[in-house]
Amino acid sequence: MAVDGEIILETRGLTKEFKGFVAVDGVNLKVRRGTIHALIGPNGAGKTTVFNLLTKFLEPTKGTILYAGEDITREKPAQIARRGIVRSFQISAVFPHLTVLENVRVALQRRLGTSFHFWRPERSLEVLNERALELLSAVDLQDYADNVTVELPYGRKRALEIATTLALEPDLMLLDEPTQGMGHEDVGRVAELIKRVSANRTVLMVEHNLSVVAQLSDTITVLNRGQVLAEGTYDEVSHNPQVLEAYMGTAQ
Known part of the structure; x- marks a missing residue:
């Protein structure tokens, strides 16, 4: 997929605390227009909280969210949707x-x-x-x-x-676990569907199925304990010792 270099969505130091617990800790994220960007990580990594911050179901404790270069950090969910940011479950x-x-x-x-x-x-x-x-x-x-x-x-x-x-x-589709709970045949069908509908738009998805992530994603950001652990192509992050340790409990 061609990458034109324009950043459609960016977070700077995005942080969310819940009564002393830091669920999202200083996340810097850049999503390029026209790409499929996956957000992955072990359970409790903060992926869904990041989605909730981006769509304003939660207010960040600190940090900034930029969309097409404009600061949308304090906008309401309806304003976010009118900008063309649509989360699947909404x-x-x-x-x-x-x-x-x-x-x-x-x-x-x-x-x-x-x-x-x-x-x-x-x-x-x-x-x-x-x-x-x-x-x-x-x-x-x-x-x-x-x-x-x-x-x-x-x-x-x-x-x-x-x-x-x-x-x-939508200009930007946020897909939250699009293949969760599916059998193998449905996973393949929905993955192909996501690839097809991503033409001329940007997709940011949280996904546990790593084969789907490998098949679809241009860029992958790995979260662990609320922080960005690694970022790159699937080949890059899948061979990263820190990523292997976070997923498997041991570096391999």
Whole structure:
């Protein structure tokens, strides 16, 4: 994947303390536009806390968050989303008893600012169907458009979550454990899907499955105990003795 060098997201000294416990400790992160950047680390490393800080579900104790060169450290979650930073779970609470197509239409309504107009006649929403079907095709769900969402297999539900994320036209997609809990076949399908939808946008993901990380990532940042332990390509970080020690308990 081509790297144009522009930094779309940067943190400087990002820190979060909880009553004396330092969950994120001085993290400096640079995410380049048009890349897939993975955030990995053992359990308790601080990955999800970093995501919560970036999307403003938590306020940092110290540090700065820059997006496209602008300081967004004190902005609210809604402001962050309007900038084009979309975290998968923010809009992936899919409605289980709506159809797959209806779920994507609701996400498209959010983009139009009409998301809470549920009392509008359904025919008024048909204008959204064409775009909704395009998004479903992008995630290989076009054949499931009329299925009730609760009936979908787990991997297909995650694909629907990605479709609803795409409906908000994000510049930066934050994917939190996109393959968690999946069988091997679903992992492969969703990994390929992430690769496909990353075209012309930036992806920052937290992911435990290292084979997915190796397959997809341009850059990997390894966290341990709230600090950046290493950063680089998969080949670089997978041979780093400190990374091996953090994951395996011993340098190899």
